Amino acid sequence: xxxxxxxxxxxxxxxxxxxxxxxxxxxxxxxxxxxxxxxxxxxxxxxxxxxxxxxxxxxxxxxxxxxxxxxxxxxxxxxxxxxxxxxxxxxxxxxxxxxxxxxxxxxxxxxxxxxxxxxxxxxxxxxxxxxxxxxxxxxxxxxxxxxxxxxxxxxxxxxxxxxxxxxxxxxxxxxxxxxxxxxxxxxxxxxxxxxxxxxxxxxxxxxxxxxxxxxxxxxxxxxxxxxxxxxxxxxxxxxxxxxxxxxxxxxxxxxxxxxxxxxxxxxxxxxxxxxxxxxxxxxxx
Numbered sequence: 001x002x003x004x005x006x007x008x009x010x011x012x013x014x015x016x017x018x019x020x021x022x023x024x025x026x027x028x029x030x031x032x033x034x035x036x037x038x039x040x041x042x043x044x045x046x047x048x049x050x051x052x053x054x055x056x057x058x059x060x061x062x063x064x065x066x067x068x069x070x071x072x073x074x075x076x077x078x079x080x081x082x083x084x085x086x087x088x089x090x091x092x093x094x095x096x097x098x099x100x101x102x103x104x105x106x107x108x109x110x111x112x113x114x115x116x117x118x119x120x121x122x123x124x125x126x127x128x129x130x131x132x133x134x135x136x137x138x139x140x141x142x143x144x145x146x147x148x149x150x151x152x153x154x155x156x157x158x159x160x161x162x163x164x165x166x167x168x169x170x171x172x173x174x175x176x177x178x179x180x181x182x183x184x185x186x187x188x189x190x191x192x193x194x195x196x197x198x199x200x201x202x203x204x205x206x207x208x209x210x211x212x213x214x215x216x217x218x219x220x221x222x223x224x225x226x227x228x229x230x231x232x233x234x235x236x237x238x239x240x241x242x243x244x245x246x247x248x249x250x251x252x253x254x255x256x257x258x259x260x261x262x263x264x265x266x267x268x269x270x271x272x273x274x275x276x277x278x279x280x281x282x283x284x285x
Contacts, residue, residue: 014041014074015097018126021085021252025132026151026210032081040075042093060166062159068094080159083152085252088275089129092253096122105273107259111266118259120273129253135210138244143237144215150248151210161204168197205238206230208245 020038022028049068058064065087066079072094076082082090095103103120136150153161172193175186206227212220220226230241253275260267 012043012072012074014043016042016093018042018089018093018129019131021089021129021131022083022152023131023133025135026083028081032076032078034075034077037075040073040090040093042090042097043072043074044098045072045094060163062155062162065091066155072097080154080156082155084155084158084249085152087155087158088253089126091275092122092126096126103275105257105270107270109261109264109266110268112261112264114261114263116259116262118257120257125253130251132251136244136248138240140237140240143233146215147213148241148244149210149213150208150244152248152251153204153207157207161200161207164200165197168193168200202231203227205242205245208248209241 017039020040022038024036024038045068049071052058052064052068055064058067062080069079069082069087069090070076073079073090076090079087092103101122103122103125105118105120106115107118108115138148138150140146140148172190175181175189175193178186181189206223209226209230210221212226212229214220230238233241250272255271255273257270257273258267259270
């Protein structure tokens, strides 16, 4: 809005504050934050922001989320470089700032198949978010004492990986419905898709490794060197690294929820809840 407009100071008001999950433990490069502070003021969504979340292409490539965060959180200069746990926290804060208190979840009971709906309290999620106290590390005594340091994916990395994975999943669904192809040809195509998805999963783990330090004091940050080294490691080493990777990607907002079926009484835990902007936001103006 034009600063000459006397109403300009009433357009973006910070209505709540939240600390970033990264907590300045894992440093952002210059240009991501406006001020070097982990506490960010959050404003409500505007009508323009609502329209961004109704643009399928912008949702798919991550631009909708990046633009809305930059518009609603004045301290964020480049949301594409934000870590995913910080993005999740800010999306919840933006919903709360827009006077939305619950997150609607629909799920089928694994016992009887009954379709149920649950509400997640957003203020609880924001207040109970786990902030990083120290950067996750892994000391590999079996591999010459290498020290690995981990970071979450950035929103930009997460969006690129998501698009690539979506394309492979789309190919798999199309193959299932393609009746004119022989079973042998289908198996060959499925094998190629599985190989591509395996490569993507590997690349995602590599992207979680910020650096590897040797006992001689060398620090390796080049992703191609890390990927080459990781590809040569035995399964038990890869398992340890994957566990650290899973931890750093799920830190912050709780992704599990205990629920019960209103029909049969079965109780279970919904796991890996993602606050995906494709269904997390809905048009509300």
